[in-house]
Amino acid sequence: SLDRYKGRCYHIEPVAGEESQFIAYVAYPLDLFEEGSVTNMFTSIVGNVFGFKALRALRLEDLRIPPAYVKTFQGPPHGxxxxxxxxxxxxxxxxxxxxxxxxxxxxxxxxxxxxxxxxxxxxxxxxxxxxxxxxxxxxxxxxxxxxxxxxxx
Known part of the structure; x- marks a missing residue:
């Protein structure tokens, strides 16, 4: 089923002192991302989410990358x-x-x-x-x- 590839919002909390602002915690399954591709990961997360027109204002506060995925990065081919x-x-x-x-x-x-x-x-x-x-x-x-x-x- 395609549902296993959906991002999941697992927690929402209000921003203190801001009536209509919230912090949403979203997790994506690692199978969505090509192993070792920083470009693919950031394009998928930032490019697609920030391009979502239904959201008027959006800011990425934090990004946590699971150690298993970090280990797939080989680094640049040269310095x-x-x-x-x-x-x-x-x-x-x-x-x-x-x-x-x-x-x-x-x-x-x-x-x-x-x-x-x-x-x-x-x-x-x-x-x-x-x-x-x-x-x-x-x-x-x-x-x-x-x-x-x-x-x-």
């Missing part, structure tokens, strides 16, 4: 030094962004946005998780325009 060496950037935080709007741009305009970000001083950009290979912006076309942007920037 930050490798990334810094690839980018030739040292002595400061690496700065990046997600291209917005995430959907609706042509591949050419997407590449232009990447160019503007890089020329503006960012070290990298990334695709939003909803950007794949849609008919209006195929992956290969986007890749070619982004590669051109990287070369020109």
């Amino acid at each position: 930050i030094q490798v990334e810094r060496d690839k980018l030739n950037k040292y002595g400061r935080p690496l700065l990046g962004c997600t291209i917005k709007p995430k959907l609706g741009l042509s591949a050419k305009n997407y590449g232009r946005a990447v160019y503007e970000c890089l020329r503006g001083g960012l070290d990298f950009t990334k695709d939003d998780e909803n950007v794949n290979s849609q008919p209006f912006m195929r992956w290969r076309d986007r890749f070619l325009f982004c590669a051109e942007a990287l070369y020109k920037a």
Whole structure:
């Protein structure tokens, strides 16, 4: 049954001094998450929950990850030094962004946005998780325009 994959609200308590605010304690079954994928876990919890339009205001107060799930994380394949060496950037935080709007741009305009970000001083950009290979912006076309942007920037 699909019920075993539902998140469960196991406790609700009012926020002291706030008439219409509550703290909800929610648990999700580990089978919902890919082992070792921080990205999958955070996208599933934060992305989907915060995108739920029925909620007007929401804040994540705490996140507890079971030790059994933590053990599935292998860590990055290499350290930050490798990334810094690839980018030739040292002595400061690496700065990046997600291209917005995430959907609706042509591949050419997407590449232009990447160019503007890089020329503006960012070290990298990334695709939003909803950007794949849609008919209006195929992956290969986007890749070619982004590669051109990287070369020109």
